[in-house]
Amino acid sequence: MANAADRRQIKFGAILTGTGGPGDQLRWLDPEIPGDASVDIDWYIEYARLAERAKFDLVFIVDSQFITPHSPPHYLNRLEPLTLLSALAVATERIGLVGTATTSYNSPYNLARRFASLDLISRGRAGWNVVTSGDAGTATNYGLDEHFDYPTRYRRAAEHIEVSQALWDSYEDDAFPRDRETKVFLDPERQHQINHDGEFFRVAGPLNIQRSPQGQPVIFQAGDSNDGRDLGGRYADGIFTHASNIRDSLAFAEDIRARAAAAGRNPQHVLILPGARIVVGDTDDEARAIERAQHELSNSFDIALAELGRPFGWHDFTQYDLDAPFPDVLHLAQRSFRTNAESIVAFAEKDSLTLRQVVERLSAFRPSPFVGTASTVADRLQEWFESGAVDGFNVYVSHPAQFRRFVDEVVPILQERGVHRAEYEGKTLREHLGLPFPANRYAASTVVETIADDTLSAVR
Amino acid sequence: MANAADRRQIKFGAILTGTGGPGDQLRWLDPEIPGDASVDIDWYIEYARLAERAKFDLVFIVDSQFITPHSPPHYLNRLEPLTLLSALAVATERIGLVGTATTSYNSPYNLARRFASLDLISRGRAGWNVVTSGDAGTATNYGLDEHFDYPTRYRRAAEHIEVSQALWDSYEDDAFPRDRETKVFLDPERQHQINHDGEFFRVAGPLNIQRSPQGQPVIFQAGDSNDGRDLGGRYADGIFTHASNIRDSLAFAEDIRARAAAAGRNPQHVLILPGARIVVGDTDDEARAIERAQHELSNSFDIALAELGRPFGWHDFTQYDLDAPFPDVLHLAQRSFRTNAESIVAFAEKDSLTLRQVVERLSAFRPSPFVGTASTVADRLQEWFESGAVDGFNVYVSHPAQFRRFVDEVVPILQERGVHRAEYEGKTLREHLGLPFPANRYAASTVVETIADDTLSAVR
Numbered sequence: 001m002a003n004a005a006d007r008r009q010i011k012f013g014a015i016l017t018g019t020g021g022p023g024d025q026l027r028w029l030d031p032e033i034p035g036d037a038s039v040d041i042d043w044y045i046e047y048a049r050l051a052e053r054a055k056f057d058l059v060f061i062v063d064s065q066f067i068t069p070h071s072p073p074h075y076l077n078r079l080e081p082l083t084l085l086s087a088l089a090v091a092t093e094r095i096g097l098v099g100t101a102t103t104s105y106n107s108p109y110n111l112a113r114r115f116a117s118l119d120l121i122s123r124g125r126a127g128w129n130v131v132t133s134g135d136a137g138t139a140t141n142y143g144l145d146e147h148f149d150y151p152t153r154y155r156r157a158a159e160h161i162e163v164s165q166a167l168w169d170s171y172e173d174d175a176f177p178r179d180r181e182t183k184v185f186l187d188p189e190r191q192h193q194i195n196h197d198g199e200f201f202r203v204a205g206p207l208n209i210q211r212s213p214q215g216q217p218v219i220f221q222a223g224d225s226n227d228g229r230d231l232g233g234r235y236a237d238g239i240f241t242h243a244s245n246i247r248d249s250l251a252f253a254e255d256i257r258a259r260a261a262a263a264g265r266n267p268q269h270v271l272i273l274p275g276a277r278i279v280v281g282d283t284d285d286e287a288r289a290i291e292r293a294q295h296e297l298s299n300s301f302d303i304a305l306a307e308l309g310r311p312f313g314w315h316d317f318t319q320y321d322l323d324a325p326f327p328d329v330l331h332l333a334q335r336s337f338r339t340n341a342e343s344i345v346a347f348a349e350k351d352s353l354t355l356r357q358v359v360e361r362l363s364a365f366r367p368s369p370f371v372g373t374a375s376t377v378a379d380r381l382q383e384w385f386e387s388g389a390v391d392g393f394n395v396y397v398s399h400p401a402q403f404r405r406f407v408d409e410v411v412p413i414l415q416e417r418g419v420h421r422a423e424y425e426g427k428t429l430r431e432h433l434g435l436p437f438p439a440n441r442y443a444a445s446t447v448v449e450t451i452a453d454d455t456l457s458a459v460r
Numbered sequence: 461m462a463n464a465a466d467r468r469q470i471k472f473g474a475i476l477t478g479t480g481g482p483g484d485q486l487r488w489l490d491p492e493i494p495g496d497a498s499v500d501i502d503w504y505i506e507y508a509r510l511a512e513r514a515k516f517d518l519v520f521i522v523d524s525q526f527i528t529p530h531s532p533p534h535y536l537n538r539l540e541p542l543t544l545l546s547a548l549a550v551a552t553e554r555i556g557l558v559g560t561a562t563t564s565y566n567s568p569y570n571l572a573r574r575f576a577s578l579d580l581i582s583r584g585r586a587g588w589n590v591v592t593s594g595d596a597g598t599a600t601n602y603g604l605d606e607h608f609d610y611p612t613r614y615r616r617a618a619e620h621i622e623v624s625q626a627l628w629d630s631y632e633d634d635a636f637p638r639d640r641e642t643k644v645f646l647d648p649e650r651q652h653q654i655n656h657d658g659e660f661f662r663v664a665g666p667l668n669i670q671r672s673p674q675g676q677p678v679i680f681q682a683g684d685s686n687d688g689r690d691l692g693g694r695y696a697d698g699i700f701t702h703a704s705n706i707r708d709s710l711a712f713a714e715d716i717r718a719r720a721a722a723a724g725r726n727p728q729h730v731l732i733l734p735g736a737r738i739v740v741g742d743t744d745d746e747a748r749a750i751e752r753a754q755h756e757l758s759n760s761f762d763i764a765l766a767e768l769g770r771p772f773g774w775h776d777f778t779q780y781d782l783d784a785p786f787p788d789v790l791h792l793a794q795r796s797f798r799t800n801a802e803s804i805v806a807f808a809e810k811d812s813l814t815l816r817q818v819v820e821r822l823s824a825f826r827p828s829p830f831v832g833t834a835s836t837v838a839d840r841l842q843e844w845f846e847s848g849a850v851d852g853f854n855v856y857v858s859h860p861a862q863f864r865r866f867v868d869e870v871v872p873i874l875q876e877r878g879v880h881r882a883e884y885e886g887k888t889l890r891e892h893l894g895l896p897f898p899a900n901r902y903a904a905s906t907v908v909e910t911i912a913d914d915t916l917s918a919v920r
Contacts, residue, residue, distance in 0.1 A: 039580050069648035073645040075668065076651075077668065079581065087550045109565075113525075117539045141569040142663070176495070180495075183760070208538060
């Protein structure tokens with residue numbers, strides 16, 4: 001561990017989804033998981049603390065806002081991410097707290113304020129996973145006849161981020177002298193209106209909360225479309241993505257970094273963090289067997305049939321004959337899932353598949369790259385990391401026993417090898433991720449004085 | 461204490477405003493108070509726990525969303541109430557958690573979801589103080605040219621509450637069997653769309669979170685206008701108001717209860733909770749002296765001049781000659797502060813006052829009814845309570861040493877007399893306040909079966 005401090009470290013997130021997530025909708029059948037884990041704050045506290053014990057960079061809470069009676073369990077019943085993360089803020093000390101919130105159905109003033117508040121409550125650990133709402137049905141919960149179309153949603157997302165970041169700069173870092181002698185609470189010169197007037201938002205400001213410990217909460221982005229990648233390249237500090245193989249991941253990372261550079265940013269300040277399904281066994285074969293057993297437990301034909309509905313506007317496929325040709329549903333495709341819907345229809349047509357065959361193919365077992373003994377898993381993670389394809393991994397906290405094995409068996413190996421921290425060096429999420437503290441856009445540019453302490457004493 | 465369990469108990473709230481509040485804007489000058497108390501979660505945790513040790517019913521967090529450089533300290537910099545309360549939820553165990561949120565600039569789906577989430581995180585302790593945004597400037601933070609006018613705001617508030625309460629009933633209490641044998645997670649018959657289509661909101665639902673432990677988070681209301689009282693009578697479980705004298709408070713309580721009865725509600729289920737400024741001394745005279753000293757410390761001419769601006773749209777009065785007649789500013793009055801503005805202008809004109817004289821009169825010392833030795837304060841609180849004018853008090857947690865004296869000296873007297881609980885009897889805020897658990901509007905009315913266990917065994 002001699003050179004641990006010199007080595008670039010793997011970043012780790014823990015995806016906490018309670019009773020399950022996409023591709024893992026029946027996880028709640030596992031007797032180790034409380035049936036109400038998705039709304040049980042104690043479940044989240046337990047796993048956030050476990051991730052913190054393993055010196056993870058962050059926990060990540062997903063979200064969506066439209067459900068039907070046919071929605072898989074994961075969508076039906078969950079805590080709202082920011083209230084959940086505020087509770088975790090006082091139940092943990094160091095780990096970053098990242099939550100999904102949509103730009104489609106929130107006002108920037110409300111949302112920027114809540115993330116600033118979380119950043120203050122957590123003493124600098126807040127992160128925002130910026131999403132646009134993909135499900136058209138969400139509009140019906142917000143009084144709109146039509147969902148924003150895809151390009152509109154992405155333009156709105158970009159403007160939403162810009163307004164939020166401006167609001168977070170409403171106050172300069174030293175805006176509140178709170179001087180009891182002079183009775184000066186605020187220096188009004190260091191409070192700024194933003195006076196934004198754009199396509200979607202007009203916001204005067206200032207925000208009614210001081211600049212938060214990170215200056216700006218950390219921005220994450222998870223969309224994989226062209227517009228999503230652009231948004232990530234322009235604004236995101238971290239990208240949540242998928243891991244298929246190193247070659248594809250490397251191409252993805254290079255694409256994102258090129259977009260960041262084109263936007264005038266330092267491409268090293270956009271971290272690539274694919275989701276990682278990790279399974280640890282006493283032997284590689286045992287791990288593979290556990291992985292397959294998990295797949296059998298966590299998936300069912302009925303759930304896969306329900307999930308198939310999403311790209312087609314949560315269409316109810318139970319009405320069709322399973323053994324008839326795949327039905328003609330392309331016209332039902334939701335705009336934001338269009339590519340997905342088209343590819344499903346295309347492969348159904350290509351091989352003249354029945355509905356049953358389509359569902360079976362979609363829910364087929366796909367082995368993860370990160371399965372084996374603790375040492376195999378550590379090797380694989382390190383190999384991906386050192387290839388330059390990724391900066392770290394967002395680990396699915398699916399089966400609790402498995403997450404504990406990762407923490408107890410894999411993490412120590414990575415620490416021993418010096419590629420994962422043995423202790424937190426910093427206090428904020430920004431510091432964990434090696435991201436710079438952002439200057440306030442409204443601060444008068446001042447020459448940073450570098451007078452040494454003893455020189456200063458001599459002056460006095 | 462023999463008959464404590466039989467007696468009606470005084471309800472207590474603790475108003476936590478950090479560095480100060482209206483009429484107390486310079487509290488931050490008190491060396492015992494951290495200058496950043498309003499954004500310091502540890503300050504809130506400390507006082508919430510102290511209130512919980514004294515078996516208070518609730519803590520209360522105020523809010524507003526528009527500031528200028530001239531705003532008093534209290535407005536400039538504060539945590540957002542729901543993120544703050546979620547953090548307090550895991551730092552406390554029993555005390556109710558009530559936060560202000562405006563119906564003017566929130567969507568019901570977002571807000572109902574956050575309160576349901578807080579109710580789940582706190583295991584049944586969430587309360588919502590429903591307000592309409594009074595400051596016209598708030599509109600500039602939400603892209604509107606004009607603030608909603610007064611009657612519009614109140615119609616919107618009523619509809620917002622109705623939509624929220626319907627959303628909270630999206631799921632029946634037993635909607636999630638989560639049966640591992642049958643693999644049934646949701647009973648879709650017990651999930652309900654609300655399909656609301658009103659003047660301000662169209663919301664399909666269902667909410668994406670199960671019915672919360674209280675069935676419905678508790679509703680509070682604080683407006684004193686005719687429309688505010690109507691809203692309170694129709695929807696509120698508790699009313700936050702002001703305490704001037706018993707006679708006026710009794711008239712207020714009777715008015716609210718009459719409105720509740722007219723709306724078909726049980727008037728005993730609307731609790732009247734005036735704010736109470738409490739000062740405890742070793743003698744009554746010492747307490748009065750402490751009260752006056754607090755007034756001297758916490759108020760200043762400049763702050764009072766700034767606060768005068770609010771009814772007139774946060775008008776900047778520093779531009780006028782203090783010793784000239786009160787300026788002609790009535791046309792600047794904000795609609796929601798119109799009565800207030802008119803009465804200020806009227807008394808200025810009646811006595812031909814200068815601006816300085818108006819400010820001095822507005823910030824003049826007004827003694828609280830609840831000042832004296834611990835025994836005097838206990839007598840006074842009990843006298844008000846037993847008159848039927850109030851159901852309890854919302855105590856300003858202003859000077860920390862004073863709040864500790866209240867907890868350590870006054871509370872035990874009230875407990876000894878049997879008018880304040882010695883221990884929490886219930887777990888939820890609803891239970892603390894003696895409010896019934898609301899039936900779900902969508903549940904099929906079923907005959908409650910009262911088959912004893914052994915009868916059931918016999919049937920099997």
